[in-house]
Structures are given as C-alpha cells and as structure tokens.
Amino acid sequence: MKTIQITSIQKNYKIVIKNNLLNHLSDYLDVNKLYVIISDDKIPFEYIERVQKACPNNLIITFPEGEKSKSFEQYERIISILQDNNVTRDACIIALGGGVTGDLSGFIASTYLRGLDLIQIPTSLLAQIDSSVGGKVAINTEKAKNSVGSFYPPSLVLIDPLTLKTLSLRHFNNGMAEMIKYGMIYSKDLFDKILNDEVKENLEYFIYESLIIKKFFVENDEFDKGLRQILNFGHTYGHAYEAYYNFKRYFHGESIALGMLDVCDNEIVKEELLKILHKYNLPTKDSVDKDSLVPYIKNDKKQTKEYLNLIVVDEIGKAKIKKVRL
Numbered sequence: 001m002k003t004i005q006i007t008s009i010q011k012n013y014k015i016v017i018k019n020n021l022l023n024h025l026s027d028y029l030d031v032n033k034l035y036v037i038i039s040d041d042k043i044p045f046e047y048i049e050r051v052q053k054a055c056p057n058n059l060i061i062t063f064p065e066g067e068k069s070k071s072f073e074q075y076e077r078i079i080s081i082l083q084d085n086n087v088t089r090d091a092c093i094i095a096l097g098g099g100v101t102g103d104l105s106g107f108i109a110s111t112y113l114r115g116l117d118l119i120q121i122p123t124s125l126l127a128q129i130d131s132s133v134g135g136k137v138a139i140n141t142e143k144a145k146n147s148v149g150s151f152y153p154p155s156l157v158l159i160d161p162l163t164l165k166t167l168s169l170r171h172f173n174n175g176m177a178e179m180i181k182y183g184m185i186y187s188k189d190l191f192d193k194i195l196n197d198e199v200k201e202n203l204e205y206f207i208y209e210s211l212i213i214k215k216f217f218v219e220n221d222e223f224d225k226g227l228r229q230i231l232n233f234g235h236t237y238g239h240a241y242e243a244y245y246n247f248k249r250y251f252h253g254e255s256i257a258l259g260m261l262d263v264c265d266n267e268i269v270k271e272e273l274l275k276i277l278h279k280y281n282l283p284t285k286d287s288v289d290k291d292s293l294v295p296y297i298k299n300d301k302k303q304t305k306e307y308l309n310l311i312v313v314d315e316i317g318k319a320k321i322k323k324v325r326l
C-alpha cells in the first residue's frame, strides 16, 4: 500500500493506492452516511456492487459512457435525481469510474446545495494517475472542453490498480499518454522506466510516481495561475484535436499524444517521444491541416486575451511556459 497526502488551500486529502482496495472500502466509508455512487454505464457492475457492499445506505446513478456526457444535459438530469431523492448536504458523492465520471460527478458535488462531500474512486488509468487528483472538475460546452467547472478537491481518493485488469488496452494506453507527459515535463527517470520497463507489472509504483509529480504541481499552484499550466503540455493542440473531431475520433490521452508531438521542436526529444508513443500504440500522425485547429485553440479557456501559454519541452524532464501570439 502507498499513500500520498495532498495539501490544499481548500481541503487537505489523502490518496490511498492499494491492490484489491475495492474489497476493503468499509475501512474508509461510514455505514451511517448516504453515499451517492455515480458511474457510467460501461463500468463493470461488480465494482458498483463492491462499493455498495461497504455502504448499505446508497443511491446509484449511472449515465451514458463517454465524453459527450460531460454535458449540461447529464448535469441537469443527475441534479434532478438528487432532488427527487431528497439528497441533503450530509450525503457524499462517490465518483466511481474514469475521468469523465470524476469530472462530471465532481462538478455536481461542487455545485449541488453549494457543495457535497466527494470521494474519487478512479478505475481508468487516466483517472488513477491524473484526473482524480488536483480538484479540477468540469463539464463541456458545444464550443469548448471543460469550460464550465470549478476547483473542488475530493476528501479522499481510493485507487485500486487491480481494476485496470478489465480496462481495454486502448483505454490503458490512453492513460499512458498522461504518464508519458509526466516523464516529459518533470522526470527523465520516469520517462526511461516507462520506455524500458513493463508498466503493467508494477502498477502501484507507476501510479504512485505519477501522482507524486501531480502533487508537486497542484500544491504549488492549486488554482492554475502559473506553474500548474505545465501539466497542460500537449493539451493546447490536444484539446483542439478532440473538439475538431467532435470527441469521436480520439480519446483524451490519444489527442494529447498528438498535441505533445506538435509542440516538440527539438529533433532528439521528438525521436524519443515517437519511440515511447509507438511502444504504447498511441497516435503520432493526423492529416488535419494545423490552421483548421486554430479556431479550436482560440476557444480553449487557457489562453489570455493576447497570448497563448504554450508548454514546451526542449529536454526530457524539463518544461517551460512560452508565450505565443495566435
């Protein structure tokens, strides 16, 4: 078992990483509390049952799987279910699933009755190493991803790496793109291990190492004013690819893989990045003309009025913020 403590201006919280943790949830949940378990309809039902077992007082809400559910429509539908069931402020929301579940449920938790307690139980690799930690929660609009949201830290993050056994290989590799990003921006050592070792054989270690990097950025810049923007390496073009293809062609991590390559000017770094992306079967080429992505980049909320903060990596393990005009 590994644990990480996150210090936050809003709420300090603990991350627990432990194989088979889903069978020991009663150590962390309160039998007398109402838990609202929010999940998508593709999460293996046995995971929902295991959470239910640890909290007999529960309400299960599911939504259609996929990025399209980070929407006003699903937000409103779920809020309405909470109201129909008279869910009050002493209840706790459990986000059980991937990053879509975490972002949508987190946004609901942050706004329903001005805030309910939130526990993240991430089950995709991307959610375990990234989206469940740091407090960013959001839904999308037609025009831009994550454009309606808030900073709302969970009170606890419970990670069971064994849940990844049922995750498809494509979704596993999708999460690997974010792990590769951590190596690119912060740790040549992690990058080399991802390239040379078998990540699946030592998941607890790789999840822990990834989250230690995330911890550094979110603790030093919780509200994304400067340093934390480095975590957006690959996301400027990445988000644009996702939106250009209407969230249908690429998963989030896959588009980040393309986005990292697009901002890589150093040939040696680019070659290493290509090698590692190929290892995890991530996309490295897309036929779209870059000019067609510009309107989507302009809609991305991370730009200021005059400049775009582009994250660049000229040496693996070191990133910097470059201001560019669009």
Ligand SMILES: NC(=O)c1ccc[n+]([C@@H]2O[C@H](COP(=O)([O-])OP(=O)(O)OC[C@H]3O[C@@H](n4cnc5c(N)ncnc54)[C@H](O)[C@@H]3O)[C@@H](O)[C@H]2O)c1
Pocket: 040, 041, 042, 043, 044, 065, 066, 067, 070, 097, 098, 099, 100, 101, 103, 123, 124, 125, 126, 127, 130, 131, 132, 133, 134, 135, 136, 137, 146, 163, 164, 165, 166, 167, 168, 171, 174, 251, 252, 253
């Ligand atoms: N909040 C943040 O800081 C942050 C950071 C990075 C990404 N994100 C967001 O995360 C989202 C992507 O997350 P994702 O890739 O997890 O997508 P996702 O939530 O859609 O999950 C991917 C798929 O895997 C399935 N799944 C999840 N766990 C499973 C398991 N253990 N076994 C079998 N199937 C399983 C889900 O049902 C879904 O079909 C994007 O919306 C992105 O914007 C947020």
